[in-house]
Amino acid sequence: MTVRAAVRLTSFVALAAALAAAAGGERRAPRAYAPEAASDDTLRARLVAARAEEGAGAHFLGTMVLGYLSEHGLPPVEGSLALSDTGLVFRSADGRDQRVLPVVGPLRRSAQGAWRASAVSLAYVDETTRHPAYLFRLDGGVFETDAPGALLDLAAHPAWLDSLTSREWSAERTLVGVSDTAAARSLVTTLMAGAYADSLYTIFGRPAYAAGLVGARGRAAGRLGEYVSSRDSLALDPARMTSVAQLRHTLAHELAHRWQARAGAQLAMLWQGIAPIRDPKRYGYGNAAEHQAEAAAFAVHFLLSTTGTASAADAAVEAATLDHYELLVPGTRTMARYFAMQPLFARHPLRSWLTTGRVAS
Numbered sequence: 001m002t003v004r005a006a007v008r009l010t011s012f013v014a015l016a017a018a019l020a021a022a023a024g025g026e027r028r029a030p031r032a033y034a035p036e037a038a039s040d041d042t043l044r045a046r047l048v049a050a051r052a053e054e055g056a057g058a059h060f061l062g063t064m065v066l067g068y069l070s071e072h073g074l075p076p077v078e079g080s081l082a083l084s085d086t087g088l089v090f091r092s093a094d095g096r097d098q099r100v101l102p103v104v105g106p107l108r109r110s111a112q113g114a115w116r117a118s119a120v121s122l123a124y125v126d127e128t129t130r131h132p133a134y135l136f137r138l139d140g141g142v143f144e145t146d147a148p149g150a151l152l153d154l155a156a157h158p159a160w161l162d163s164l165t166s167r168e169w170s171a172e173r174t175l176v177g178v179s180d181t182a183a184a185r186s187l188v189t190t191l192m193a194g195a196y197a198d199s200l201y202t203i204f205g206r207p208a209y210a211a212g213l214v215g216a217r218g219r220a221a222g223r224l225g226e227y228v229s230s231r232d233s234l235a236l237d238p239a240r241m242t243s244v245a246q247l248r249h250t251l252a253h254e255l256a257h258r259w260q261a262r263a264g265a266q267l268a269m270l271w272q273g274i275a276p277i278r279d280p281k282r283y284g285y286g287n288a289a290e291h292q293a294e295a296a297a298f299a300v301h302f303l304l305s306t307t308g309t310a311s312a313a314d315a316a317v318e319a320a321t322l323d324h325y326e327l328l329v330p331g332t333r334t335m336a337r338y339f340a341m342q343p344l345f346a347r348h349p350l351r352s353w354l355t356t357g358r359v360a361s
């Protein structure tokens with residue numbers, strides 16, 4: 001090990017201890033999910049030139065990085081990432097979610113030798129926040145942290161990564177079979193008749209027609225959901241989604257398009273001065289209408305997942321959480337403030353803080 005590596009390792013041990021202590025106080029974090037997940041474009045191939053560092057990776061095992069994971073474009077979930085010998089283990093702060101993400105791709109052979117693709121790359125550093133935020137691309141998602149520690153080293157793809165037996169990319173199971181129309185219809189019907197859809201209707205209004213399934217054309221265009229304003233109807237494609245969270249997010253997104261079609265002037269006023277989405281791979285990048293629908297869906301998610309905020313201390317934590325939504329999808333805070341004034345959220349514990357900046361005691 002080089003002196004530099006030894007110094008870095010020491011700081012990781014200290015970081016891991018600090019993070020372990022910080023992780024003691026568990027709290028509820030919003031559940032997430034949504035669109036676009038081309039994991040192949042996170043590939044960063046590298047030929048294995050030197051095996052000298054083999055074994056060095058053992059020192060990194062167990063080191064932990066705290067931050068927020070946004071999978072498939074869904075709102076961020078607070079948690080920790082730890083490197084294990086099988087991959088990157090994500091654990092949500094509320095303990096409800098644990099998953100193993102790949103660190104490297106499958107072993108590939110070429111004329112020049114064997115290589116493995118890296119599954120972790122640094123997308124960008126956002127310096128508009130109080131502490132610089134590091135955005136890493138992982139398999140099917142983005143991880144945001146202000147203390148990147150070992151992730152920076154992983155993103156540099158040290159040679160020892162090639163010796164890991166990390167799990168490989170695998171296709172996630174979808175909610176229903178791709179041709180199981182009956183199951184898809186039943187899922188959509190249940191969703192639209194539930195309390196979640198009712199909440200959304202009070203904010204965005206209710207479409208004139210019952211929700212349908214995305215047709216062959218929409219599917220070919222890769223759409224998970226569609227809203228057609230001339231017919232005031234929407235369609236969803238659960239056969240292309242991997243979680244209920246993704247289905248719920250898509251519904252909020254499509255209903256937000258309904259609101260957009262009817263409250264254009266109001267929305268234009270709210271939207272003044274909102275920065276564009278920074279990540280070119282996030283849905284809504286470079287498209288104001290899609291960006292607004294994402295911000296509205298993020299805002300609704302934030303409000304619905306914080307209805308149980310009990311104390312001023314919790315409220316302070318939620319205030320920080322909203323910053324992480326805002327970082328990924330600017331405009332979320334503005335939308336959350338606006339929706340907090342709607343009758344649906346009249347008794348929301350964060351309403352006063354969102355609308356006046358003061359925490360109600």
Ligand SMILES: [Zn+2]
Binds near residue numbers: 253290
């Ligand atoms: Zn859309």
